[in-house]
Amino acid sequence: IIDDSFKSDFTKAIELLDTEKSDIQEQAMSLAKKMYKQTPVIYVANGFEGVAVRFRQQINENSKMLCWHHVVPEMNHNELLGWRTNVNDLAVVYFRNKSDYDRNQIRMDINKKVSAKFTENITEIWSKGDSLIENSLYHINLGDWVSWYLSEMNNVDAIEIDVIDFLKGELAKV
DSSP: OOOHHHHHHHHHHHHHHHHTHHHHHHHHHHHHHHHTTSEEEEEEETTOHHHHHHHHHHIIIIIOOOOEEEEETGGGGTGGGGTTSOOTTEEEEEEEOTTSOHHHHHHHHHHHHHHHTTOSOEEEEEOOSSSHHHHHHHHHHHHHHHHHHHHHHTTOOTTOOHHHHHHHHHHHTO
16 A cells, blocks of 8 residues: 555655764764753644644653644644744744645744744754655654753653652552
């Protein structure tokens, strides 16, 4: 059921990640430093919400940090209204792709202007690659490295899940 174009795109994505490995890791370390001791806010265009969810969950689980994400254009209908006060502990990350719908590109540029009034900690990460799978895996790989570097900076065990074990134990008593 998987057609040849998927196989080809997947192979190209593996090659891209291999070629870009050191650059991805450098970019991830730079982003992790900006996110350290901050609350990450991740924005993506629709079609890439799975990437944002993965990044948020990796930060939660590996780095033991709170984080949230939202999707453009939906965030323009509600969350954008929340950008009204200076918040010095937010690290805003825009995962961008050349393939994003033109109107969403414009929305993200405008959103950046709005959030820049309230925080200076804004980073855009543009994916590399020519296909959706290359773009997605580029961002996923970078996000995984960010979460790992943050776990090191936070001096936490990326695989420890004590609070989840506690929850399960408490639920087992019910």
